[in-house]
Each structure stands twice: as C-alpha cells, then as structure tokens.
Amino acid sequence: MGRIDTAAFVLVLLLKMLEIWLIAMLHGVGVPIFTLFVVSVLALVRLVIWIYIISIIIQAVMSWFQAGGAMGRNPVADLVFSLNHPILAPIRRIMPQTGMVDLSPLVAIIGLNVLLIFVSSI
Template sequence: MAEPYTNNAAAFLIQTLFGLYLMALFLRTVLQAVRADPRNPVTHFLIRATDPVLRPLRTLLPEVGRVSLAALVAMLVIQALELGLLSLTGGGTWTAEGLVVLAIGQLLALAIQVWTIAIIVAAVLSWIAAGGGMGYNPVFALLDELTAPLLRPARAILPDMGGLDLSPLVVIIVLQLFNILMVAPVRDLGLVLMRG
C-alpha cells in the first residue's frame, strides 16, 4: 500500500534535485556565453556549485567560442540520468536512443522555461527600479545579462512605442511558439522511442 507513496516521494526528490542542478548548469553556461560579471555573488555561487562536475570534463572537452562543450555534455548526461531514474521508479523501461532524444527535448524545455521566467522577473524588477524603489541588486544585474541576448534583437526590430518596451512580450511569444513547434515534437519523439 505504501509503494505508490514511496515512488511519488522518490520521483519528487529526483526531479527536484536534478532539476535544481540542471538549472545551475544551464545558468552558468549561458552566463559564461554572455560573459557575465564573475564577481557577481550569484555567478560566483553558480561557478562554485558546478565546478566539481565541469572541471574534470573540461580536460576532455574544449570550449567552442564562448560555449562550454563540457557543460552541454554534463547537462545531457545528468538529464538522461534523471529520466532513467524516473523511469525506474515508475516501473517503466527505456531505450538509449529514446532517453537521449527525450533528454534533449527536456533540456530545450528547461531553457525556454528559465528564459521566460527570467524575462518576466526582469520586466517586473525594471518597473520597480524605474519607480526608484531599488538600488543596485546583483540578481537584477544577472537577469539583465541573462536576458539581453534575447531582448536586444527584438528591441532593434520593434518600432519606438513611446517609452513602452514590448520586447519582453514579443520574446516570450516567440519562445512559446518554439516550444510548441520544435520542442514538443522532440519530446514526443523521445517518449515514443522510450517505449521501444
């Protein structure tokens, strides 16, 4: 009788712990790519938290431009491990190719989710800062560095709206369309392949 509860608790712990670490790896990878300030306390925390996994991989996998191949491989392996463990707790089986395809889909979905939340939080904080309610905040600085590569092209394309910045809304719509049209089919294909 207690088995479903135990499986649910195990699945919750797996998803939470792996999800938090994957988010830390993703944020570190993006912040490294945009050359975020390493003195920012949040960036410093992300570097310290992810170095034990990335340091050994960096000796094997080089960086390509600003992108860390070690971080990408680590995220893929950790995501596949999470999915494999979840499959085992649910009593399911899996195939290697299904696991890899589903892991790629899950990582893309994570990227969209993190960027969407970051854009929303940055927009809200910018309204507070515009009202004079905030001084320097390391989290706000980090959000600005994280979202700027997505918002900058939208701002260049959109016409001047008299001080109203619609670029966050446009980018969120594009991210959600990408999620629906590109990421969801990859995840569905992974699920089909997982069943063998």
C-alpha cells in the same frame, strides 16, 4: 566549444538522462540509449526556454520598480539583463518605439511560448 561550457553541458545532460532513466525504471519500462538521449536533450531545451521566459518576466517586473536606482546597481538586475540581452536586443532593433513602454519582452515571451509548443510537440 566557443562560448558554451562543454563540461557543464555534458554534466547536466548526463544528470537529465539519469533522471529520465530512473523514472522509466520505476515504471518498469526499458528505454534505448538513443531514445533516452533525444528525450533528455528535448527536456533540457524545454528547461532553457522556461528559464528565459521566467527571467524575462523578472526583468520586466524589476523595471517597474527601478531596480538599482539611487542605491547602486542590483546584481540580480545585472544577471537578468545579461541573460536576456541576446534575446531582447534584436527584437528591440526591429520593433518601433512606443514611448515609455517596451513591448519587446512581450514579443519574446510569445515567441518562446511558440517555440516551447513546437519542442513539446516533438
């Protein structure tokens, strides 16, 4: 559907549902299928938020060392940039320039942490 790889999403969702079901069975708790689905979706949302937080931190640290400078482009830097660009670009358009320091990763991490707290409270 659109830019989302549906087959991969369904596979990851089913694997997460299986993981949660197995953990519940080990504890001797039966879980209704709808509850299992909702908990699995929330767990996947938390996982995606953590992936974004970690990739933003990696991008910030790589920017300190000029990754890909004279030796050519670094494939990890390209991957992290393409992953974080949809989140950081709107923040960079809104925030004023602060010279050489880019504060958009800090704002993004704070926003993602707030979102993580909200999702975890559900």
